Amino acid sequence: MTPQLDARARRSQRALLKAGLELLNTNPEATLSxxxxxxxxxxxxxxxxxxxxxxxxxxxxxDCLETIDEVTAPIEKQAKSALDAIRLLFELAMxxxxxxxxxxxxxxxxxxxPEIIEINEKQKKEMIEVIEYGKKKGExxxxxxxTWVINLIEGLFYIGWLQQKQENFSPQEVAKLAFTSFSxxxxxx
Amino acid sequence: MTPQLDARARRSQRALLKAGLELLNTNPEATLSxxxxxxxxxxxxxxxxxxxxxxxxxxxxxDCLETIDEVTAPIEKQAKSALDAIRLLFELAMxxxxxxxxxxxxxxxxxxxPEIIEINEKQKKEMIEVIEYGKKKGExxxxxxxTWVINLIEGLFYIGWLQQKQENFSPQEVAKLAFTSFSxxxxxx
DNA sequence: GAGATATGGTACAAGTGCGTTCCGTATTTT
DNA sequence: AAAATACGGAACGCACTTGTACCATATCTC
Numbered sequence: 001m002t003p004q005l006d007a008r009a010r011r012s013q014r015a016l017l018k019a020g021l022e023l024l025n026t027n028p029e030a031t032l033s034x035x036x037x038x039x040x041x042x043x044x045x046x047x048x049x050x051x052x053x054x055x056x057x058x059x060x061x062x063d064c065l066e067t068i069d070e071v072t073a074p075i076e077k078q079a080k081s082a083l084d085a086i087r088l089l090f091e092l093a094m095x096x097x098x099x100x101x102x103x104x105x106x107x108x109x110x111x112x113x114p115e116i117i118e119i120n121e122k123q124k125k126e127m128i129e130v131i132e133y134g135k136k137k138g139e140x141x142x143x144x145x146x147t148w149v150i151n152l153i154e155g156l157f158y159i160g161w162l163q164q165k166q167e168n169f170s171p172q173e174v175a176k177l178a179f180t181s182f183s184x185x186x187x188x189x
Numbered sequence: 190m191t192p193q194l195d196a197r198a199r200r201s202q203r204a205l206l207k208a209g210l211e212l213l214n215t216n217p218e219a220t221l222s223x224x225x226x227x228x229x230x231x232x233x234x235x236x237x238x239x240x241x242x243x244x245x246x247x248x249x250x251x252d253c254l255e256t257i258d259e260v261t262a263p264i265e266k267q268a269k270s271a272l273d274a275i276r277l278l279f280e281l282a283m284x285x286x287x288x289x290x291x292x293x294x295x296x297x298x299x300x301x302x303p304e305i306i307e308i309n310e311k312q313k314k315e316m317i318e319v320i321e322y323g324k325k326k327g328e329x330x331x332x333x334x335x336t337w338v339i340n341l342i343e344g345l346f347y348i349g350w351l352q353q354k355q356e357n358f359s360p361q362e363v364a365k366l367a368f369t370s371f372s373x374x375x376x377x378x
Numbered sequence: 379g380a381g382a383t384a385t386g387g388t389a390c391a392a393g394t395g396c397g398t399t400c401c402g403t404a405t406t407t408t
Numbered sequence: 409a410a411a412a413t414a415c416g417g418a419a420c421g422c423a424c425t426t427g428t429a430c431c432a433t434a435t436c437t438c
Contacts, residue, residue: 155348
């Protein structure tokens, strides 16, 4: 598929994707120069690998989506129910706060990109299936719109990121809290 | 207190604050020129009212905080319990999605500002009191960290904004969903 | 209505980021 | 070891944004 890349070029790409993810998350106006320095490569090398700022950002976004895909792949086989799948999702993907944050702010960094939209919608469809399966099985409240439940899940990753950043909670602790809040809310029962 | 402002200057300021809120939300890199045009005033007028980009952004943030304060003021008197206060908070403040979004992304627009931090912490302290009162009264699950509950509330405003934007839900519908999810979660009970 | 003041427009200076080109050097590939 | 290729660095042109200065005009205050 992808024509074998020179080892140096591969290293540069990895370093640039990582540096871009980190820097653009903390400062969306980070310069390509900043990113190159942070990646430990020359500015011209950045331009050789990614022709424009936009292409770099798109590449980072796609890399994030792939990472999330890889990490969540085992869910399908392991999950014993719809709720269990969501519990596993929180548990496995909560460490990927950087990736979620980047995707969350993506529309402020670059115009919509068809490739990214496609991958996003594929992931969303999988979520819809899980939620509606859960509704059918009586696990999830049918009076809640499926779109709301999906946004709730996405939002709980944002909340989890806040909690990790502000209070130094571990991804595991946060995943537990997120699943509790998701399934049972905060009331005493 | 504030020395009476010329009627024209007042109009300009209002228009600039509103335009800045709208534009910077959709594009954090919006130009001062863009904002002036969108506000229907000259660029020089913007600079007369707000010396620098940073001061404009700070002024917008403070205006947002004041708006939220005004809208949520009645809660203290009306609320019959801690959970009821949070229900009212969602109901009254959910229409203020623009203001919340702006404050959420504020740290990406400008360095931390002492005045804003002060107001923010005051509002947070009030929230903490409500949550801990709710815990004491047995309304809220004591095993959940108060910081988590507060982040959950903030996050539900973000989720509510997503739902309004993506699915054209009304603030009222969203407020109901947010409170249900907050208090009871999504499980069938 | 007269004076004060805010406004819009233009022009200007300084700074910054983007993207390109060129060249000598270092590292892979074969 | 030789050929291929990716690298870093420096320099350049370009476009754009910020912030300032000036001036004639419109609007407000009293």
